[in-house]
Amino acid sequence: xxxxxxxxxxxxxxxxxxxxxxxxxxxxxxxxxxxxxxxxxxxxxxxxxxxxxxxxxxxxxxxxxxxxxxxxxxxxxxxxxxxxxxxxxxxxxxxxxxxxxxxxxxxxxxxxxxxxxxxxxxxxxxxxxxxxxxxxxxxxxxxxxxxxxxxxxxxxxxxxxxxxxxxxxxxxxxxxxxxxxxx
Amino acid sequence: xxxxxxxxxxxxxxxxxxxxxxxxxxxxxxxxxxxxxxxxxxxxxxxxxxxxxxxxxxxxxxxxxxxxxxxxxxxxxxxxxxxxxxxxxxxxxxxxxxxxxxxxxxxxxxxxxxxxxxxxxxxxxxxxxxxxxxxxxxxxxxxxxxxxxxxxxxxxxxxxxxxxxxxxxxxxxxxxxxxxxxxxxxxxxxxxxxxxxxxxxxxxxxxxxxxxxxxxxxxxxxxxxxxxxxxxxxxxxxxxxxxxxxxxxxxxxxxxxxxxxxxxxxxxxxxxxxxxxxxxxxxxxxxxxxxxxxxxxxxxxxxxxxxxxxxxxxxxxxxxxxxxxxxxxxxxxxxxxxxxxxxxxxxxxxxxxxxxxxxxxxxxxxxxxxxxxxxxxxxxxxxxxxxxxxxxxxxxxxxxxxxxxxxxxxxxxxxxxxxxxxxxxxxxxxxxxxxxxxxxxxxxxxxxxxxxxxxxxxxxxxxxxxxxxxxxxxxxxxx
Amino acid sequence: xxxxxxxxxxxxxxxxxxxxxxxxxxxxxxxxxxxxxxxxxxxxxxxxxxxxxxxxxxxxxxxxxxxxxxxxxxxxxxxxxxxxxxxxxxxxxxxxxxxxxxxxxxxxxxxxxxxxxxxxxxxxxxxxxxxxxxxxxxxxxxxxxxxxxxxxxxxxxxxxxxxxxxxxxxxxxxxxxxxxxxxxxxxxxxxxxxxxxxxxxxxxxxxxxxxxxxxxxxxxxxxxxxxxxxxxxxxxxxxxxxxxxxxxxxx
Ligand code: HEM
Ligand SMILES: [Cu+2]
Numbered sequence: 001x002x003x004x005x006x007x008x009x010x011x012x013x014x015x016x017x018x019x020x021x022x023x024x025x026x027x028x029x030x031x032x033x034x035x036x037x038x039x040x041x042x043x044x045x046x047x048x049x050x051x052x053x054x055x056x057x058x059x060x061x062x063x064x065x066x067x068x069x070x071x072x073x074x075x076x077x078x079x080x081x082x083x084x085x086x087x088x089x090x091x092x093x094x095x096x097x098x099x100x101x102x103x104x105x106x107x108x109x110x111x112x113x114x115x116x117x118x119x120x121x122x123x124x125x126x127x128x129x130x131x132x133x134x135x136x137x138x139x140x141x142x143x144x145x146x147x148x149x150x151x152x153x154x155x156x157x158x159x160x161x162x163x164x165x166x167x168x169x170x171x172x173x174x175x176x177x178x179x180x181x182x183x
Numbered sequence: 184x185x186x187x188x189x190x191x192x193x194x195x196x197x198x199x200x201x202x203x204x205x206x207x208x209x210x211x212x213x214x215x216x217x218x219x220x221x222x223x224x225x226x227x228x229x230x231x232x233x234x235x236x237x238x239x240x241x242x243x244x245x246x247x248x249x250x251x252x253x254x255x256x257x258x259x260x261x262x263x264x265x266x267x268x269x270x271x272x273x274x275x276x277x278x279x280x281x282x283x284x285x286x287x288x289x290x291x292x293x294x295x296x297x298x299x300x301x302x303x304x305x306x307x308x309x310x311x312x313x314x315x316x317x318x319x320x321x322x323x324x325x326x327x328x329x330x331x332x333x334x335x336x337x338x339x340x341x342x343x344x345x346x347x348x349x350x351x352x353x354x355x356x357x358x359x360x361x362x363x364x365x366x367x368x369x370x371x372x373x374x375x376x377x378x379x380x381x382x383x384x385x386x387x388x389x390x391x392x393x394x395x396x397x398x399x400x401x402x403x404x405x406x407x408x409x410x411x412x413x414x415x416x417x418x419x420x421x422x423x424x425x426x427x428x429x430x431x432x433x434x435x436x437x438x439x440x441x442x443x444x445x446x447x448x449x450x451x452x453x454x455x456x457x458x459x460x461x462x463x464x465x466x467x468x469x470x471x472x473x474x475x476x477x478x479x480x481x482x483x484x485x486x487x488x489x490x491x492x493x494x495x496x497x498x499x500x501x502x503x504x505x506x507x508x509x510x511x512x513x514x515x516x517x518x519x520x521x522x523x524x525x526x527x528x529x530x531x532x533x534x535x536x537x538x539x540x541x542x543x544x545x546x547x548x549x550x551x552x553x554x555x556x557x558x559x560x561x562x563x564x565x566x567x568x569x570x571x572x573x574x575x576x577x578x579x580x581x582x583x584x585x586x587x588x589x590x591x592x593x594x595x596x597x598x599x600x601x602x603x604x605x606x607x608x609x610x611x612x613x614x615x616x617x618x619x620x621x622x623x624x625x626x627x628x629x630x631x632x633x634x635x636x637x638x639x640x641x642x643x644x645x646x647x648x649x650x651x652x653x654x655x656x657x658x659x660x661x662x
Numbered sequence: 663x664x665x666x667x668x669x670x671x672x673x674x675x676x677x678x679x680x681x682x683x684x685x686x687x688x689x690x691x692x693x694x695x696x697x698x699x700x701x702x703x704x705x706x707x708x709x710x711x712x713x714x715x716x717x718x719x720x721x722x723x724x725x726x727x728x729x730x731x732x733x734x735x736x737x738x739x740x741x742x743x744x745x746x747x748x749x750x751x752x753x754x755x756x757x758x759x760x761x762x763x764x765x766x767x768x769x770x771x772x773x774x775x776x777x778x779x780x781x782x783x784x785x786x787x788x789x790x791x792x793x794x795x796x797x798x799x800x801x802x803x804x805x806x807x808x809x810x811x812x813x814x815x816x817x818x819x820x821x822x823x824x825x826x827x828x829x830x831x832x833x834x835x836x837x838x839x840x841x842x843x844x845x846x847x848x849x850x851x852x853x854x855x856x857x858x859x860x861x862x863x864x865x866x867x868x869x870x871x872x873x874x875x876x877x878x879x880x881x882x883x884x885x886x887x888x889x890x891x892x893x894x895x896x897x898x899x900x901x902x903x904x905x906x907x908x909x910x911x912x913x
Pocket of ligand 1: 208210211212214215233234236237238240241244293294295550554557558562600613614615616637640641
């Protein structure tokens with residue numbers, strides 16, 4: 001996913017740069033009597049129309065894939081409770097008491113089934129970012145104090161998954177981590 | 184007489200901005216070197232750097248845009264020198280307070296100081312107070328400046344004229360609104376809104392701070408306010424630069440001045456609204472935000488790009504294409520800056536798509552795109568203005584011998600520095616990590632590439648700095 | 663500007679005193695979620711027999727556990743449930759039944775008939791009153807633990823509502839006396855409507871931007887939203903204000 005986005009971005013950047021270089025070159029080689037572009041208003045209209053169509057297509061393809069909508073109709077096979085704090089994650093099969101938090105020593109979730117993470121924070125804003133065994137970020141949600149965010153995922157590959165914090169939370173932000181196993 | 188004072192204070196702004204820019208880039212390079220494992224700062228130190236770097240950069244490029252706007256606005260209306268001076272004094276005081284709170288008080292909540300982190304007992308409470316007051320001082324100074332510039336415009340133009348509405352129905356209206364005036368007004372209102380959001384945010388933070396937690400805030404509301412302020416000001420400061428381009432590009436190129444047309448009017452009037460909705464894309468991963476607002480965030484972000492692309496960028500292309508132009512440093516910088524601006528915009532749009540944000544949010548993709556339209560966009564707009572400003576008053580023709588070298592260094596350094604961010608972002612490397620865990624060790628090599636490229640960029644900036652400052656100093660000490 | 667500050671301060675001082683009067687969070691609501699409910703056989707008061715799953719299959723189910731001798735929470739709690747449900751707008755896309763089930767083995771069908779009569783729910787098609795002979799399995803599956811107190815001859819127990827979807831999964835639980843909007847949220851949830859977040863009780867919701875209103879499925883603006891609207895509003899006011907001031911000065 002990320003890599004195709006990078007390629008997509010790189011192609012667009014090259015195209016944009018090429019257009020600018022081309023336009024600049026055309027100015028360098030222009031003589032006094034060159035009149036510049038003709039029918040600019042019409043061209044502008046077309047340009048805008050194309051942009052609108054492309055963006056509308058982009059929106060209609062991507063919006064249904066938003067995390068709030070995928071798996072919304074499924075019944076998760078498992079709930080994992082997550083409480084983030086400075087600078088740790090607690091994960092448990094049972095609800096975590098904010099006043100007396102405790103976690104399970106290891107977490108296992110089933111492969112190819114929808115699971116739900118209920119993520120909250122005990123102090124500041126954190127984030128629950130799930131990395132697969134190739135260290136690719138595959139899902140995330142924020143951990144906000146006072147709220148529980150419900151993240152539904154389906155893991156298609158068994159293995160060890162890491163969790164990192166993706167919201168700056170203080171001087172130990174970079175050491176916040178946890179992990180779980182998909183079986 | 185008046186103009187001499189304005190010229191001098193603008194020159195002071197320019198010197199101050201460039202000086203702080205070099206310092207802040209150095210902090211940026213230190214961060215990259217630390218991430219590359221070449222330097223070994225203690226993490227708190229790293230995050231102090233990061234907080235100062237972020238806020239200083241946002242601050243200086245905002246005031247650079249404002250100073251340029253103020254200088255050019257004097258062509259059309261009479262602006263207030265005292266407001267300009269107050270802003271300068273407040274900015275200097277605010278920046279000093281900010282640096283002390285971070286480097287002495289060890290305050291390091293990031294430039295967005297997202298509630299409740301700043302109020303946590305991770306640093307001394309005087310540092311929290313000093314930090315909040317530094318933001319307040321900056322905010323007050325800038326509010327005064329913003330309102331005074333708005334007042335200057337409104338003294339001459341009525342509400343409908345300042346938004347150029349008369350151009351919608353009439354091709355040649357009696358009172359013409361120059362594009363510069365229109366865009367200035369639109370950006371100033373955006374700036375004003377974001378500063379007011381900061382005021383509300385600060386009041387709520389102070390309330391919790393001084394009641395020692397017997398009053399508590401809602402984290403979701405605070406996050407919305409934070410980005411309402413932070414995103415909007417970062418966005419509007421680009422538009423300040425665009426206002427200057429609308430005014431100067433044709434002039435420097437020796438072409439007829441750009442005129443306001445009906446589509447320029449529509450585009451900028453719409454921009455006012457779209458920009459104010461775009462900040463919602465910072466809350467995509469807060470599922471607690473209602474879905475309708477998430478979708479508004481995506482649409483507003485998309486829509487905000489349309490007027491700028493179809494009007495501003497297209498206008499610049501039209502102005503250049505097969506047209507004989509006197510190319511000089513300022514308009515070259517404007518052209519390259521525009522290119523950098525829209526490439527950064529593409530990176531932003533990709534990230535402003537909810538389903539992409541799911542895997543890009545708070546990775547290095549985020550600094551990647553905003554550094555693109557800052558370091559390779561807005562900075563170049565302002566540098567262009569600085570170059571033009573520092574040369575236009577000298578009697579003899581200025582020959583810029585190292586023009587190609589400077590531009591080459593800027594572009595090569597800039598591309599390397601940004602590519603390191605983009606590739607790392609696509610490789611899932613998180614942003615705001617002082618050191619990378621072993622699983623994400625790839626981040627170290629990207630950081631090294633980023634650091635080295637940024638040094639190249641810095642060389643170019645120092646060359647600009649020396650050149651421009653020399654001329655500005657001369658301006659200060661002659662009459 | 664000044665007005666903004668004053669206004670904000672007034673609101674803050676008026677309201678910050680009441681910030682802490684909310685119920686405490688109860689973690690037991692998080693237990694047994696997405697588990698299958700125990701399929702107890704039911705004896706309904708109209709004489710028919712069925713099971714929990716069969717009943718749930720027709721429409722998602724809200725299960726209320728009570729006993730008729732209760733001199734404590736059962737009556738007020740049932741009454742409130744009735745009121746809360748009555749105030750929901752009838753939405754055909756979000757159907758549900760209520761099952762009022764006794765957890766006391768001494769309760770008979772006749773006791774339950776009396777209860778239904780007392781609450782005027784005897785003829786309501788959405789309400790089912792029942793007893794069961796397998797109460798232990800059922801209460802265990804929903805995490806309900808009444809304790810007999812011999813001193814007062816009563817059960818010590820929670821006020822519990824369990825939401826069950828048509829496949830018999832426990833989707834959501836509500837503990838304690840709860841408001842209309844919580845019940846509406848329960849109804850949404852058992853109709854498999856995914857709401858990707860919820861608020862922890864016990865936190866101040868004073869300045870929250872939105873209060874989720876499941877009745878309409880919408881988020882109603884909270885006081886916090888005012889703070890989001892405020893900057894744009896004041897900016898607009900200032901725009902007109904400045905124009906007014908500079909013009910009256912110049913003329
Ligand atoms: C070549 C010059 C620059 C270098 C080397 C540089 C370097 C960096 C680095 C390493 C970070 C931290 C990235 C991370 O999250 O890991 C950063 C963050 C940031 N930079 Fe720059 N930067 C440069 C120019 C700019 C410019 C021109 C701006 C203008 C607005 C800017 C604004 C910011 C902001 C706002 C942040 C975010 C700070 C935070 O996360 O709190 N930077 N920069
Ligand atoms: Cu964290």
